[in-house]
Amino acid sequence: MTIAEHKSHLIVLGKFLGQFGIKESEKAENIPGNERFFNEMDHKIDQAVHYNGWFTRENVIFSLQQWSEALSPENLDKWLNRYDFSNKGGKTVGIVMAGNIPLVGFHDFISVLVSGHKVQVKLSGNDKQLLPLIADFLMQLDNRYEEQIQFTEERLNNFDAVIATGSNNTARYFEYYFRDKPSIIRKNRNSVAVLTGKESKDELARLGDDIFRYYGLGCRNVSKLYVPQDYDFKDFFEAIYEWNPIIHRDKYANNYDYNKAVYLMSEYKILENGFLMLKEDESFGSPIATLFYEFYKDEEELRKNLSENEEKLQCVVKKNPGEKEIGFGKTQKPELWDYADNVDTIEFLLKL
CATH class of the missing domain: 3.40.605.10 (Aldehyde Dehydrogenase; Chain A, domain 1)
Known part of the structure; x- marks a missing residue:
């Protein structure tokens, strides 16, 4: 053929x-x-x-x-x-x-x-x-x-x-x-988003798609945020509120309740809005209904950190994305030439 x-x-x-x-x-x-x-x-x-x-x-x-x-x-x-x-x-x-x-x-x-x-x-x-x-x-x-x-x-x-x-x-x-x-x-692999605090409401709303589509089960779903020091999550929570019906899905709600109980019993500090919990954590992979976040001081230092962890990351989402980054709302809309793990599948197959 x-x-x-x-x-x-x-x-x-x-x-x-x-x-x-x-x-x-x-x-x-x-x-x-x-x-x-x-x-x-x-x-x-x-x-x-x-x-x-x-x-x-x-x-x-x-x-x-x-x-x-x-x-x-x-x-x-x-x-x-x-x-x-x-x-x-x-x-x-x-x-x-x-x-x-x-x-x-x-x-x-x-x-x-x-x-x-x-x-x-x-x-x-x-x-x-x-x-x-x-x-x-x-x-x-x-x-x-x-x-x-x-x-x-x-x-x-x-x-x-x-x-x-x-x-x-x-x-x-x-x-x-x-x-x-x-x-x-x-x-x-996990995906992360880098916020500067200058994102529009529309951009943050599209970030909601990156977080909640498929309940966050995909490697392209954003599971962690990097935010500047003293970042105010108020605008973020307001922008993603349209996803609040997700809490009425039994399997998601069960995970939300379970993880919230674990965090509270462990006396972890969390932020939450009734359908998503934010927990400060250095790890990339967060549990369902939880989004990890980490503060950064220097953008260059953050770029270096992400580069050093490239093999653990599927997508890096941000405003004005660079060559190996993507814009808000696009993680679950990959192009045919966006290969998983950055391994060119066709090239591999043609060499067999």
């Missing part, structure tokens, strides 16, 4: 995914396979929400809409035109997927396909409803995908390379188990 054919199929897939809405889905005309797959996809979205208490329809639809926007002709050209696909591929690449947010392994999945390799997918039990149907949709667009795509509930076998995502603990297992294969092993 040529790269042009892969692009054309992904463009159609993007249009297919863009049909689904939070309250109502709108069936578009002239999408191949829509008669078969439209209602089934709507059903699978509901199933995904049923099987994973952290998946709401709003968050699943948000993920589908982001992928729909990403799979545009312009984005696909910008992503793929920089590579030489003359290598015919033909290897089998195993993917061990995480299940913390909807379709979290989808980028790896399409990267393997466009690189001309076969993909063997081991899904997380927390997110196993959507991708098999998407794979079926691609297969009806072009039956050659049937030879490229395989799902397994057992251990990966007969593979040439692997991409595995998990915690720091599971990464140690992955590194040992896949030690004889070319691999990308992803560990825990």
Whole structure:
């Protein structure tokens, strides 16, 4: 299959995914396979929400809409035109997927396909409803995908390379188990935001998206703030208040209550607004419903600190972002060329 054919199929897939809405889905005309797959996809979205208490329809639809926007002709050209696909591929690449947010392994999945390799997918039990149907949709667009795509509930076998995502603990297992294969092993990462005190209300509101989308479960979610000395959190709390309904979600509320009790019993000083707690802490990874913060005195010293901890960070969010930083409200809207852990997946696959 040529790269042009892969692009054309992904463009159609993007249009297919863009049909689904939070309250109502709108069936578009002239999408191949829509008669078969439209209602089934709507059903699978509901199933995904049923099987994973952290998946709401709003968050699943948000993920589908982001992928729909990403799979545009312009984005696909910008992503793929920089590579030489003359290598015919033909290897089998195993993917061990995480299940913390909807379709979290989808980028790896399409990267393997466009690189001309076969993909063997081991899904997380927390997110196993959507991708098999998407794979079926691609297969009806072009039956050659049937030879490229395989799902397994057992251990990966007969593979040439692997991409595995998990915690720091599971990464140690992955590194040992896949030690004889070319691999990308992803560990825990966190994202931080740097505030100066000069942010507008709109910028702070968009930061709320970076914090609360997917309940903060993704590595791209902001889990810590760096703020200047004597920073007043009043404007921050006011700007993010639109997210207050999140406390009515049982799993989030349970974490809020539990962590608040732990902090109070431990006599930690916290700031809170009824749905988010702020705790001063040097760590990067905060518990659900908690945001760590740390004061800084010197911006240059802070840049040095973040640079030294680059391998622990996925995103650095700030006003007027630099080359390796991003603006407020964009952490959960990555571009196709924004690679996890800054490891170029396509480059890795083309070298196999």
